[in-house]
Amino acid sequence: MSDLLEIRNRIDAIDGQILDLFKERMSCAAEVAEYKRDTGKPVYDAARERDNIQRAADRAGAGLEHYAAVLESLLMEASRDAQYRRLGKSSAAATTVAAALASQPPYFPERAFVACQGVEGAYQQLAVDRLFKRANIAYFETFDAVFSAVERGIVKFGVLPIENSTAGSVNHVFDLMMQHDFHIVRTCRLKIDHNLLAKPGQRKEDVHIIYSHQQAISQCADYISTFPDVRVHVTENTAMAARMVAESDRDDVAALASAACADLYGLEVLERSVQDLQNNYTRFACISRDLTIYPGADRSTLMIETKHEPGALYKVLARFYALDINLVKLESRPIPEREFDFMFYFDVDCPAAAPEFQTLMNSLSDVCEEFRYLGSYTEVL
Numbered sequence: 001m002s003d004l005l006e007i008r009n010r011i012d013a014i015d016g017q018i019l020d021l022f023k024e025r026m027s028c029a030a031e032v033a034e035y036k037r038d039t040g041k042p043v044y045d046a047a048r049e050r051d052n053i054q055r056a057a058d059r060a061g062a063g064l065e066h067y068a069a070v071l072e073s074l075l076m077e078a079s080r081d082a083q084y085r086r087l088g089k090s091s092a093a094a095t096t097v098a099a100a101l102a103s104q105p106p107y108f109p110e111r112a113f114v115a116c117q118g119v120e121g122a123y124q125q126l127a128v129d130r131l132f133k134r135a136n137i138a139y140f141e142t143f144d145a146v147f148s149a150v151e152r153g154i155v156k157f158g159v160l161p162i163e164n165s166t167a168g169s170v171n172h173v174f175d176l177m178m179q180h181d182f183h184i185v186r187t188c189r190l191k192i193d194h195n196l197l198a199k200p201g202q203r204k205e206d207v208h209i210i211y212s213h214q215q216a217i218s219q220c221a222d223y224i225s226t227f228p229d230v231r232v233h234v235t236e237n238t239a240m241a242a243r244m245v246a247e248s249d250r251d252d253v254a255a256l257a258s259a260a261c262a263d264l265y266g267l268e269v270l271e272r273s274v275q276d277l278q279n280n281y282t283r284f285a286c287i288s289r290d291l292t293i294y295p296g297a298d299r300s301t302l303m304i305e306t307k308h309e310p311g312a313l314y315k316v317l318a319r320f321y322a323l324d325i326n327l328v329k330l331e332s333r334p335i336p337e338r339e340f341d342f343m344f345y346f347d348v349d350c351p352a353a354a355p356e357f358q359t360l361m362n363s364l365s366d367v368c369e370e371f372r373y374l375g376s377y378t379e380v381l
């Protein structure tokens with residue numbers, strides 16, 4: 001058996017040779033970049049890359065072809081990245097981001113006209129109060145109507161829930177994102193405490209119907225299962241549930257909603273903080289029609305459609321990895337009327353003004369079918 005140290009010495013020598021060749025390859029890429037600058041040829045050449053991968057796999061032979069193909073892709077990824085940097089080429093998305101950064105307002109507005117779904121006392125309203133010092137709120141019945149009000153310029157901002165730490169993403173909102181034109185300008189995280197609310201004098205033992213929004217019902221599933229005989233009614237939002245209880249002439253109904261709703265609708269809190277996990281947070285997005293990047297924006301959201309083939313998502317993730325950009329959320333939603341094609345939503349942790357973000361914006365289109373930049377923002381905790 002060979003001595004481990006001796007084998008490792010051989011590996012080190014091979015790595016040295018590979019690195020010298022890598023540097024040589026990269027300087028060829030720099031020459032290619034200059035040729036492309038003169039001729040206006042695009043950096044990415046899909047046919048050439050396909051041939052290179054095929055050749056590498058064939059040459060590596062049985063058992064190694066997959067590794068060789070991945071290695072060749074990584075080499076070309078690095079070479080493309082260096083070419084983009086050298087040429088300082090700006091894609092439409094990178095130009096949009098640069099223009100938004102150049103016309104950055106000094107601060108996020110304190111007052112605004114804001115759309116949200118539901119009625120007074122809904123968690124969205126609490127989120128609006130967290131995001132703005134003084135907001136005039138226009139309530140709409142559906143999330144779709146909030147998107148439309150922003151898109152049509154009826155209001156400057158809209159506030160929508162996007163994910164909960166217990167129940168997961170608000171799928172309906174993610175699905176609507178595909179249908180509307182908007183930008184995310186800020187997000188906030190709110191601790192959510194659900195309470196069992198009923199009319200004054202009502203006893204918990206007599207409750208047979210519980211009204212609430214689907215998300216609150218999911219977040220209180222264990223609690224609801226402790227009621228021996230109860231029916232659950234889904235409502236548009238938690239504040240509507242509280243209002244239905246207040247307006248009901250039955251004496252066996254209760255709602256799961258915020259404590260603020262108890263005061264608003266003249267109800268009593270029968271039990272406080274009944275969510276299954278005490279650490280229950282919801283993230284809300286503040287959207288606007290125009291792209292504005294406010295100071296301090298260090299997160300961005302991208303909508304990406306990949307090819308329906310092996311490794312498609314991997315190639316996108318490799319871009320983030322190559323640029324040392326951390327992902328804070330990845331969500332996938334089926335694209336309507338397409339069989340098993342998915343839209344991916346990425347939240348990345350990277351200042352909008354950082355050079356690596358510019359490089360990302362310049363090179364993403366090489367690795368996906370389509371992408372849409374939804375904005376860069378700060379998350380308010």
Ligand SMILES: C=C(O[C@@H]1C=C(C(=O)O)C=C[C@H]1O)C(=O)O
Nearest residue numbers: 029032043044045048049076079
């Ligand atoms: C270097 C080139 O640019 C890109 C990178 C490639 C590579 O590193 O081999 C191949 C094709 C292009 O997408 C080239 O066009 O040859």
